[in-house]
Amino acid sequence: MTFSISEGMFVEDFFEDGMLHVITLRSTVKRGKIVSVKIPEEIPESVTVIGAKDIPGNNSIEVFGRTMPVLASDFVRYTGEPVLLLAGPVEKTLHEIIDNIEVSYEEETPWTSIKNYSKEQVAEERIIVKGNPEQAMVDAFQIIEGEYTTDTQVNRTIDPHGAFTLYHGKILKVISPTQWPFHVKSTVAGVLGISPRSISVHVPEMSPSLEGKLWYPSLLAAHAALISYKTGKPAKIILRYEENILFTPSGASVYISNKTGINKEGNPVVMDISITADTGAYPILARELLDRVCIASAGVYACKNMRVQGKIILTNTPPAGSYSGLGLAQGFFSIETHTSRISELSQIDTYNWKRANIIRKGRHTVTGDPVVTEVPLEELLSRVVVNSDFQRKRAAYELLRKRRNGIEESPIPYRGIGLATAFQGNSFIGKGEEGATYSVRLRLDKDGSLTIFNSGVSEDGKAAAIWKNTAGEILGIKNENIKLEIAGTEGIPNTGPSTLSRNITIIRKLIERCSQAVKKQRFRHPLPIELSRNIHLPRPIEWKPGIFNGKIFPPLSWVATVVEVEFNATTLEVEVRGIWLCIDAGKILDQKSARKRIEAEVLYALEWASSALEADDILYSEKILSVPPIYIEFFSKSKRNQPGGIEELAMSSVPSALISAISQATGYFLDSIPFSPQSIQRLMEEQ
Amino acid sequence: MNIRFTLNGQDVLIDVEPERRVLNILREDFGYFHARGTCYTGECGACTIFFNGEIAPSCLIPAFTLRESKVITFEWFSETEDCQDIIKGLADAGYESCKYCTPARILVIHALLENNPRPDEDEILRALSGMRCYCSDYTSLIEGVKNAGLIRNRRR
Numbered sequence: 072m073t074f075s076i077s078e079g080m081f082v083e084d085f086f087e088d089g090m091l092h093v094i095t096l097r098s099t100v101k102r103g104k105i106v107s108v109k110i111p112e113e114i115p116e117s118v119t120v121i122g123a124k125d126i127p128g129n130n131s132i133e134v135f136g137r138t139m140p141v142l143a144s145d146f147v148r149y150t151g152e153p154v155l156l157l158a159g160p161v162e163k164t165l166h167e168i169i170d171n172i173e174v175s176y177e178e179e180t181p182w183t184s185i186k187n188y189s190k191e192q193v194a195e196e197r198i199i200v201k202g203n204p205e206q207a208m209v210d211a212f213q214i215i216e217g218e219y220t221t222d223t224q225v226n227r228t229i230d231p232h233g234a235f236t237l238y239h240g241k242i243l244k245v246i247s248p249t250q251w252p253f254h255v256k257s258t259v260a261g262v263l264g265i266s267p268r269s270i271s272v273h274v275p276e277m278s279p280s281l282e283g284k285l286w287y288p289s290l291l292a293a294h295a296a297l298i299s300y301k302t303g304k305p306a307k308i309i310l311r312y313e314e315n316i317l318f319t320p321s322g323a324s325v326y327i328s329n330k331t332g333i334n335k336e337g338n339p340v341v342m343d344i345s346i347t348a349d350t351g352a353y354p355i356l357a358r359e360l361l362d363r364v365c366i367a368s369a370g371v372y373a374c375k376n377m378r379v380q381g382k383i384i385l386t387n388t389p390p391a392g393s394y395s396g397l398g399l400a401q402g403f404f405s406i407e408t409h410t411s412r413i414s415e416l417s418q419i420d421t422y423n424w425k426r427a428n429i430i431r432k433g434r435h436t437v438t439g440d441p442v443v444t445e446v447p448l449e450e451l452l453s454r455v456v457v458n459s460d461f462q463r464k465r466a467a468y469e470l471l472r473k474r475r476n477g478i479e480e481s482p483i484p485y486r487g488i489g490l491a492t493a494f495q496g497n498s499f500i501g502k503g504e505e506g507a508t509y510s511v512r513l514r515l516d517k518d519g520s521l522t523i524f525n526s527g528v529s530e531d532g533k534a535a536a537i538w539k540n541t542a543g544e545i546l547g548i549k550n551e552n553i554k555l556e557i558a559g560t561e562g563i564p565n566t567g568p569s570t571l572s573r574n575i576t577i578i579r580k581l582i583e584r585c586s587q588a589v590k591k592q593r594f595r596h597p598l599p600i601e602l603s604r605n606i607h608l609p610r611p612i613e614w615k616p617g618i619f620n621g622k623i624f625p626p627l628s629w630v631a632t633v634v635e636v637e638f639n640a641t642t643l644e645v646e647v648r649g650i651w652l653c654i655d656a657g658k659i660l661d662q663k664s665a666r667k668r669i670e671a672e673v674l675y676a677l678e679w680a681s682s683a684l685e686a687d688d689i690l691y692s693e694k695i696l697s698v699p700p701i702y703i704e705f706f707s708k709s710k711r712n713q714p715g716g717i718e719e720l721a722m723s724s725v726p727s728a729l730i731s732a733i734s735q736a737t738g739y740f741l742d743s744i745p746f747s748p749q750s751i752q753r754l755m756e757e758q
Numbered sequence: 759m760n761i762r763f764t765l766n767g768q769d770v771l772i773d774v775e776p777e778r779r780v781l782n783i784l785r786e787d788f789g790y791f792h793a794r795g796t797c798y799t800g801e802c803g804a805c806t807i808f809f810n811g812e813i814a815p816s817c818l819i820p821a822f823t824l825r826e827s828k829v830i831t832f833e834w835f836s837e838t839e840d841c842q843d844i845i846k847g848l849a850d851a852g853y854e855s856c857k858y859c860t861p862a863r864i865l866v867i868h869a870l871l872e873n874n875p876r877p878d879e880d881e882i883l884r885a886l887s888g889m890r891c892y893c894s895d896y897t898s899l900i901e902g903v904k905n906a907g908l909i910r911n912r913r914r
């Protein structure tokens with residue numbers, strides 16, 4: 072066996088003699104019972120067909136207690152759901168055979184709406200009540216209502232989803248581009264009904280996945296593994312482009328209504344927030360998503376009376392994935408757009424309104440958590456406002472807008488500027504990981520080289536560089552003498568999923584602790600020294616009616632963001648003139664890398680807010696021609712020594728600031744993303 | 759169908775189905791993995807090669823058009839001084855290359871610099887707009903291409 076995994080190999084690059092290609096027969100209906108499957112009798116011997124009944128172990132993939140089938144057995148819940156696997160040496164032959172397989176369905180009316188839903192569709196519910204919202208709403212001076220919709224974040228990663236499996240002796244090797252190698256391992260073991268010890272997972276090269284490779288790669292690994300298990304041969308499944316776009320997880324779409332009562336001064340005294348989120352046919356990660364949307368939808372503002380109701384609604388679409396923010400971005404879009412609207416209707420400058428109402432030390436968050444440390448938002452807001460000249464521009468553009476008579480030909484450009492804030496935490500907050508222990512191991516060898524063992528996946532290499540620097544600085548070892556073992560599960564401790572900034576906030580911290588432990592033993596014990604350090608995750612938060620206990624997201628990272636736009640009154644197109652972000656994320660380990668990461672996230676946020684499914688080509692063919700200037704300032708008032716996450720701050724703040732800017736430029740209030748010239752046209756006709 | 763063509767400077771003779779994609783021939787028959795298949799519609803740019811001296815999406819080229827043609831892949835181009843100029847220019851700018859798209863990007867940059875040794879920002883972005891990748895380090899990429907042009911001009 073010549074199998075080896077080397078640097079630069081993506082999953083599609085793996086070939087082995089006797090390898091079988093695997094393709095998927097997918098459901099052609101949104102919802103229905105599988106009545107019959109007719110496979111042609113004249114299938115070549117070299118072709119293997121596997122259905123749900125052929126699965127030797129569990130026909131399920133599980134994430135934090137929620138499951139979905141590996142192959143549909145008797146019922147399908149979305150178009151594209153895998154029903155059968157076909158494997159053979161020639162892919163073209165498989166496609167010819169699949170065209171002749173007849174599957175008949177007894178179709179049922181699909182669930183499509185998250186606004187008009189039945190009880191059956193509700194997968195998860197939350198309610199938070201703080202103070203006395205009913206009475207406060209009656210007593211309010213004015214009530215301002217808004218409805219906010221965020222569409223799905225589409226999977227557009229350039230390298231396709233896939234998996235490659237082969238036996239190496241009695242060990243089943245699984246090559247899987249995943250953010251969570253140990254999840255692949257446990258899933259494949261469960262599906263095959265074998266011991267996890269006989270499975271070894273390796274992570275090949277991956278391009279930036281935007282959190283789209285958290286759990287879905289485990290499904291494809293299970294598909295390839297089923298073929299290898301049945302045939303004993305290497306098997307490779309690579310999804311085609313249209314399969315990647317249409318059937319792999321996208322970010323959840325969310326609808327939020329916010330009814331806010333304000334006092335005479337325009338400050339909020341009560342908020343009644345209602346959330347429905349679409350996680351598709353199977354509510355994988357639904358609990359986590361709902362918790363995060365609920366928290367973010369209340370924003371960063373002090374309000375004594377509050378009711379937040381959240382529901383996860385099942386629809387007959389592909390299950391939703393993780394994606395940036397995992398709910399925070401959707402929640403912040405609604406509250407930040409809503410508060411900009413409140414300030415406008417109250418005739419208070421947006422900056423002054425937000426600054427006056429942000430939560431401060433000594434108060435309680437929507438979760439009942441006491442704020443015990445200084446919240447840096449006031450400082451961040453004032454800095455970003457100065458950096459962008461926000462107040463002068465906002466006032467000037469407002470004056471120009473009021474002088475215009477709707478949208479008309481004008482020699483003076485239509486401009487607008489918007490402001491938004493957000494925070495992010497790190498790691499998961501919901502149930503699922505309770506009691507989990509994750510660890511990192513270091514080995515200092517006789518030749519002075521250091522090897523880091525952890526299952527974390529550094530997709531773009533930035534996290535890996537930080538891990539090496541952290542260990543190198545503590546132990547005084549040059550980077551070229553530090554080796555990072557290829558991510559996977561073979562001889563590597565479980566470090567959990569590489570998502571939600573955990574590579575920095577958990578893995579880097581473990582490497583730091585482990586390096587300090589090695590440093591203590593160095594020169595006292597003979598080499599090699601091999602040590603590991605563990606982290607026990609805290610108990611999960613618990614939702615109770617009216618009370619939400621527990622400290623969420625320690626430590627928090629904060630951002631204040633300004634976006635300025637120019638609107639073309641003839642083509643209804645929007646050009647972003649500049650984006651300013653002021654960020655407090657504690658200690659920034661590598662300023663250059665952090666800036667690049669945030670710049671990339673800003674572009675993803677713009678794409679999510681402005682194109683999505685309506686204009687597939689914008690990011691790649693047009694937006695690239697107008698990459699806006701992005702100004703980033705890192706500022707930490709607390710001087711805290713530990714780094715916080717930065718990866719979701721742009722996604723949570725840029726869309727709302729952008730929409731507020733467009734609303735000012737056009738004079739029409741936008742409340743949904745994505746926007747497009749067509750959606751602005753519709754708004755003009757409606758309003 | 760027997761087809762003779764020049765691949766990376768070598769005369770080769772292959773027996774293939776005429777409609778087979780050149781991308782698949784390069785990857786599966788010759789092991790040239792730097793041309794990558796994502797969309798198979800010519801949109802993503804990951805499968806870029808030089809076909810008779812012009813950049814082209816190899817996923818859209820059928821095998822029968824290979825007859826008497828000249829194909830150059832990144833594997834061959836990476837050995838040239840022109841490629842080293844580009845790699846140095848990008849590295850000097852701090853461009854953090856993405857292993858998926860960078861080989862194709864480098865071929866596109868080479869084609870751009872051959873036609874326009876001193877491209878401005880718009881020309882660079884326009885030339886690279888056919889590449890679909892989320893790596894997005896545009897600021898360094900633009901600076902890197904300008905660097906590469908200067909390095910190449912000095913060397914030549």
